[in-house]
Amino acid sequence: MTETARPEPFFIADDHALDLLNSVATPWGTEIEWLGDGRDLLAWLEQAGLVPPDVSMRFREKTSPEALDGVAVQARELREWFRAFVAAHAGRRLEPSALADLDKINRLLARDEIYRQIEPRAIKARNASQETQGAHSSSLQWRRHRRWRAPEDLLLPIAEAMGDLICRADFERVRNCEGPTCTLWFHDVSKNHTRRWCMMAVCGNRAKAAAHRARRRAARLA
Numbered sequence: 301m302t303e304t305a306r307p308e309p310f311f312i313a314d315d316h317a318l319d320l321l322n323s324v325a326t327p328w329g330t331e332i333e334w335l336g337d338g339r340d341l342l343a344w345l346e347q348a349g350l351v352p353p354d355v356s357m358r359f360r361e362k363t364s365p366e367a368l369d370g371v372a373v374q375a376r377e378l379r380e381w382f383r384a385f386v387a388a389h390a391g392r393r394l395e396p397s398a399l400a401d402l403d404k405i406n407r408l409l410a411r412d413e414i415y416r417q418i419e420p421r422a423i424k425a426r427n428a429s430q431e432t433q434g435a436h437s438s439s440l441q442w443r444r445h446r447r448w449r450a451p452e453d454l455l456l457p458i459a460e461a462m463g464d465l466i467c468r469a470d471f472e473r474v475r476n477c478e479g480p481t482c483t484l485w486f487h488d489v490s491k492n493h494t495r496r497w498c499m500m501a502v503c504g505n506r507a508k509a510a511a512h513r514a515r516r517r518a519a520r521l522a
């Protein structure tokens with residue numbers, strides 16, 4: 301499939317680590333890979349909001365395509381490793397024993413260089429927080445930064461998103477779409493925990509049409 305024909309990546313999972321699993325999918329019969337090379341990886345990370353635009357631009361300009369492609373290979377490998385972890389644990393509460401499988405992420409995260417700075421708060425954000433917290437909210441705020449030293453650091457926000465899902469989300473609500481051949485994952489954050497489909501427009505409508513055909517067939521046979 302050429303790049304122009306490729307649709308936009310799916311961000312339907314309500315979680316970036318699961319969105320990453322969905323960065324390869326077969327929604328319409330042909331497999332689509334959104335992390336095919338280094339440029340793909342940067343575009344995906346930027347669209348996901350995991351890498352700031354100025355950082356991805358700097359990597360695009362200053363890093364050799366070969367080095368970025370190498371990181372994309374590692375990102376796909378990390379994605380498939382995490383897919384196996386999610387498939388093994390989804391639908392149940394994560395137990396401390398799951399930690400034995402998480403060495404890979406912890407080793408990656410140990411390389412991270414995150415630091416915080418005090419910066420001015422944007423006026424719009426200040427007004428909004430005054431409404432929610434009263435009139436005393438500061439005009440200054442914490443902001444988190446990361447020192448980006450090497451192309452491999454692009455794996456860090458991915459590892460962090462995985463850690464967020466593991467530590468903050470309810471794994472009982474991590475689900476695979478009910479579409480019979482659908483591989484898409486999501487975190488069900490719906491109020492009554494009744495989400496069934498990746499997207500209504502893809503699998504939900506397909507299921508409705510199949511149920512309709514089955515009813516008609518049953519009616520003919522009756």
Ligand SMILES: [Zn+2]
Pocket residue numbers: 477478479482483484497498499502503
């Ligand atoms: Zn689906």
